Amino acid sequence: MESDGIFTFRRARPDDKEQVSRLCAKIWEGDDYIPRCFDEWVADQDGELSLCFVGEDLAGISKLSWMGPGDAWLEGLRKDPDLTVKGVGAALSKRYLTRLAHKESLRSIRFSTYFANHASIKLNEGMGFQRIATASFKEMDADAMKQRLQEPPTGDPRISMIRDAATALAFVQSSGWFGDFIHQAWRSYPWSENFFIHRYLEPGHCLGLLDNGQLKAMAVSLIDPMKGEGSLPFFDAVDAASAEALLETVERRLAHAGVPTAAAIIPPGGTRANGFLSALGWHTWEQEEDYFVYEFPLELLSRYRTVP
Numbered sequence: 001m002e003s004d005g006i007f008t009f010r011r012a013r014p015d016d017k018e019q020v021s022r023l024c025a026k027i028w029e030g031d032d033y034i035p036r037c038f039d040e041w042v043a044d045q046d047g048e049l050s051l052c053f054v055g056e057d058l059a060g061i062s063k064l065s066w067m068g069p070g071d072a073w074l075e076g077l078r079k080d081p082d083l084t085v086k087g088v089g090a091a092l093s094k095r096y097l098t099r100l101a102h103k104e105s106l107r108s109i110r111f112s113t114y115f116a117n118h119a120s121i122k123l124n125e126g127m128g129f130q131r132i133a134t135a136s137f138k139e140m141d142a143d144a145m146k147q148r149l150q151e152p153p154t155g156d157p158r159i160s161m162i163r164d165a166a167t168a169l170a171f172v173q174s175s176g177w178f179g180d181f182i183h184q185a186w187r188s189y190p191w192s193e194n195f196f197i198h199r200y201l202e203p204g205h206c207l208g209l210l211d212n213g214q215l216k217a218m219a220v221s222l223i224d225p226m227k228g229e230g231s232l233p234f235f236d237a238v239d240a241a242s243a244e245a246l247l248e249t250v251e252r253r254l255a256h257a258g259v260p261t262a263a264a265i266i267p268p269g270g271t272r273a274n275g276f277l278s279a280l281g282w283h284t285w286e287q288e289e290d291y292f293v294y295e296f297p298l299e300l301l302s303r304y305r306t307v308p
């Protein structure tokens with residue numbers, strides 16, 4: 001156990017699942033993804049799922065993950081809303097910053113949040129985090145997903161899995177969708193062609209619509225392995241008809257795979273695709289540009305460097 005004032009901290013263990021789930025059940029009307037990824041998060045020895053206690057009470061949780069070598073990602077920050085004690089979120093974040101301040105070959109410290117999450121924004125901006133990117137969260141309608149279940153899983157015969165990296169990457173480049181990040185299920189991975197190939201192309205997550213040998217539309221669609229959510233990390237088409245045909249197949253596949261809904265987090269470069277998705281029934285919650293990525297300037301880490 002480590003301590004900081006009234007708070008004590010420790011790495012979560014497998015047998016903490018029940019109390020962590022109980023805490024999460026009080027947040028977002030019980031619709032928190034953390035119980036679904038608890039087992040994987042606890043098993044992550046490179047990162048850490050951390051628990052914060054006040055006395056015997058579990059007061060908060062948070063996860064440190066790695067998006068790639070040197071790219072730290074903070075996620076899953078939660079405080080028990082029934083506790084009146086203040087400073088739980090700040091104490092958990094400060095603990096990670098203190099730890100990362102001593103880490104060699106650190107490249108970045110980032111997290112994402114929703115534009116209207118005032119607690120998260122105030123807390124993290126107060127610690128020194130700066131907003132570095134914005135994207136637009138678009139969700140497929142849950143009723144539309146149910147409707148797709150009534151339809152056969154396959155769709156247009158012009159649609160097939162794309163395996164050729166040069167073809168896929170040429171389409172991605174011409175789309176302009178990706179800037180610095182690939183967003184998937186509330187995480188933002190640094191964009192790189194290698195990442196795209198290894199994570200999406202090779203495992204068979206790229207679907208394309210080929211018309212007379214021309215790639216007219218392409219989508220990356222998968223079920224996020226940790227959160228169990230349907231995810232669309234990339235989608236674009238050269239025209240509305242191709243977009244509609246491909247999206248129909250993507251939606252049917254996701255519906256038959258058993259996800260209740262699916263989401264895309266669209267970077268600013270994905271304006272054309274955003275238009276297609278919106279026209280085809282994917283909606284925003286409150287406004288466009290509602291997904292924020294924050295980064296901690298590494299030069300400020302000295303504030304958190306304690307003498308060992």
Ligand SMILES: CC(C)(COP(=O)(O)OP(=O)(O)OC[C@H]1O[C@@H](n2cnc3c(N)ncnc32)[C@H](O)[C@@H]1OP(=O)(O)O)[C@@H](O)C(=O)NCCC(=O)NCCS
Binds near residue numbers: 027088090123
């Ligand atoms: C985000 C969360 C962990 C913050 O935890 P917390 O323990 O309440 O935060 P702290 O007490 O450390 O507050 C840190 C700062 O944020 C401010 N803050 C907390 N809740 C706030 C709110 N709802 N609106 C505006 N500011 C808020 C505090 O006043 C404090 O600022 P101050 O030091 O200037 O007074 C907690 O609100 C929570 O569990 N929310 C639901 C889950 C969530 O949204 N997680 C973040 C996902 S990105």
